[in-house]
Amino acid sequence: xxxxxxxxxxxxxxxxxxxxxxxxxxxxxxxxxxxxxxxxxxxxxxxxxxxxxxxxxxxxxxxxxxxxxxxxxxxxxxxxxxxxxxxxxxxxxxxxxxxxxxxxxxxxxxxxxxxxxxxxxxxxxxxxxxxxxxxxxxxxxxxxxxxxxxxxxxxxxxxxxxxxxxxxxxxxxxxxxxxxxxxxxxxxxxxxxxxxxxxxxxxxxxxxxxxxxxxxxxxxxxxxxxxxxxxxxxxxxxxxxxxxxxxxxxxxxxx
Amino acid sequence: xxxxxxxxxxxxxxxxxxxxxxxxxxxxxxxxxxxxxxxxxxxxxxxxxxxxxxxxxxxxxxxxxxxxxxxxxxxxxxxxxxxxxxxxxxxxxxxxxxxxxxxxxxxxxxxxxxxxxxxxxxxxxxxxxxxxxxxxxxxxxxxxxxxxxxxxxxxxxxxxxxxxxxxxxxxxxxxxxxxxxxxxxxxxxxxxxxxxxxxxxxxxxxxxxxxxxxxxxxxxxxxxxxxxxxxxxxxxxxxxxxxxxxxxxxxxxxx
Numbered sequence: 001x002x003x004x005x006x007x008x009x010x011x012x013x014x015x016x017x018x019x020x021x022x023x024x025x026x027x028x029x030x031x032x033x034x035x036x037x038x039x040x041x042x043x044x045x046x047x048x049x050x051x052x053x054x055x056x057x058x059x060x061x062x063x064x065x066x067x068x069x070x071x072x073x074x075x076x077x078x079x080x081x082x083x084x085x086x087x088x089x090x091x092x093x094x095x096x097x098x099x100x101x102x103x104x105x106x107x108x109x110x111x112x113x114x115x116x117x118x119x120x121x122x123x124x125x126x127x128x129x130x131x132x133x134x135x136x137x138x139x140x141x142x143x144x145x146x147x148x149x150x151x152x153x154x155x156x157x158x159x160x161x162x163x164x165x166x167x168x169x170x171x172x173x174x175x176x177x178x179x180x181x182x183x184x185x186x187x188x189x190x191x192x193x194x195x196x197x198x199x200x201x202x203x204x205x206x207x208x209x210x211x212x213x214x215x216x217x218x219x220x221x222x223x224x225x226x227x228x229x230x231x232x233x234x235x236x237x238x239x240x241x242x243x244x245x246x247x248x249x250x251x252x253x254x255x
Numbered sequence: 256x257x258x259x260x261x262x263x264x265x266x267x268x269x270x271x272x273x274x275x276x277x278x279x280x281x282x283x284x285x286x287x288x289x290x291x292x293x294x295x296x297x298x299x300x301x302x303x304x305x306x307x308x309x310x311x312x313x314x315x316x317x318x319x320x321x322x323x324x325x326x327x328x329x330x331x332x333x334x335x336x337x338x339x340x341x342x343x344x345x346x347x348x349x350x351x352x353x354x355x356x357x358x359x360x361x362x363x364x365x366x367x368x369x370x371x372x373x374x375x376x377x378x379x380x381x382x383x384x385x386x387x388x389x390x391x392x393x394x395x396x397x398x399x400x401x402x403x404x405x406x407x408x409x410x411x412x413x414x415x416x417x418x419x420x421x422x423x424x425x426x427x428x429x430x431x432x433x434x435x436x437x438x439x440x441x442x443x444x445x446x447x448x449x450x451x452x453x454x455x456x457x458x459x460x461x462x463x464x465x466x467x468x469x470x471x472x473x474x475x476x477x478x479x480x481x482x483x484x485x486x487x488x489x490x491x492x493x494x495x496x497x498x499x500x501x502x503x504x505x506x507x508x509x510x
Contacts (some may be wrong), residue, residue: 049464
């Protein structure tokens with residue numbers, strides 16, 4: 001049985017708590033939160049403390065707070081030589097203080113408080129200084145997910161960066177689409193099958209093979225027509241820049 | 256029984272032929288193609304002609320050629336007062352010549368020749384000058400899909416533009432992600448659950464509500480770290496521009 005303490009009560013902490021609480025082989029020992037827990041935690045019957053001084057012994061302490069606060073929270077832990085991990089893509093393992101054994105347990109996913117998400121297929125990217133600790137992080141990951149990847153801090157930073165492209169920026173393109181459609185009374189649902197097919201295609205084709213559209217074909221007439229339809233200058237710039245980048249991809253190939 | 260002639264043998268024509276060929280209530284009369292049909296058509300047992308002069312009478316002629324060729328092909332049709340539609344988002348209905356009854360039958364989807372796609376849930380956007388012809392396009396759409404929307408040419412142009420954002424540009428962000436990951440030996444499969452969740456979230460949340468990440472939080476430290484990781488200047492520009500556009504969205508809201 002792996003005993004676990006969660007430090008933090010935000011979005012990521014919530015989803016990790018939920019998954020760990022119901023998993024076998026893991027005992028969720030204690031949750032630390034500066035302020036009272038939100039109602040989202042109501043079905044998780046685990047002792048809560050508001051003081052780092054009151055933390056009980058656990059096999060692993062999972063710091064799941066904002067990126068900027070990870071190091072300072074780790075420095076305040078009133079013990080040493082225990083396994084302390086954070087759950088952040090953008091923070092290096094060695095940004096944790098040396099007094100404890102260090103590691104990372106990073107779930108690559110986008111979490112919203114009001115949307116349940118199963119962690120079963122979520123990739124957990126793990127790193128630890130000590131081989132035994134790495135083994136423990138494998139076991140911990142297997143308790144909540146079927147996908148575990150060992151990644152060093154450099155790889156994880158790249159993952160974090162890529163996730164911005166593949167999730168935050170993709171979502172922003174969805175938002176632009178909705179906005180453009182709303183202005184002409186086009187229901188957003190009309191785009192859903194296209195959004196799904198764009199993703200599903202990648203089971204059979206690489207993104208480079210799957211690309212279609214006026215930029216891919218270098219269809220300048222359609223590109224100019226599209227630009228003339230856009231009133232928002234930012235969106236016009238986005239259209240031009242992504243079109244240039246697509247052209248650049250295929251021109252590199254065609255050389 | 257609706258009798259149909261397909262004019263064209265490209266990507267879109269292929270998928271429409273496949274769906275019409277096996278649908279009930281539609282009889283695929285003839286296919287026109289300038290050049291011999293590709294092997295993709297091998298299971299479609301329909302007479303082929305290479306001469307517009309040999310077109311037989313049908314209830315509807317579906318012109319499915321490149322956007323730039325639609326009008327000139329329509330002008331060459333050796334008959335008048337028949338229903339002629341095109342399948343293109345970016346061409347207005349009135350760009351078809353007046354000598355025939357005009358309409359549009361536009362499936363909003365991204366088609367690749369080597370990837371089968373069911374048309375069952377594909378939105379067909381229809382337009383016609385004549386009420387009876389519009390009714391016929393409803394029946395034709397229902398024969399292959401459950402989703403039919405009446406859209407005028409202005410709405411359809413907007414659809415076509417939006418599809419670039421939601422499909423071509425999204426796919427390009429997938430490609431950038433793969434490229435960045437490949438450089439650090441990160442398997443592309445690691446991103447798949449995140450890509451799916453980013454899309455699935457929109458069943459419960461609007462894109463504006465679903466947005467997460469450093470741009471949404473205005474986390475300048477992470478943004479600068481990410482920019483320093485990007486070597487490709489175009490990708491750096493894309494990161495900056497989309498970050499600005501996300502900030503702009505929420506600053507508008509926060510006013």
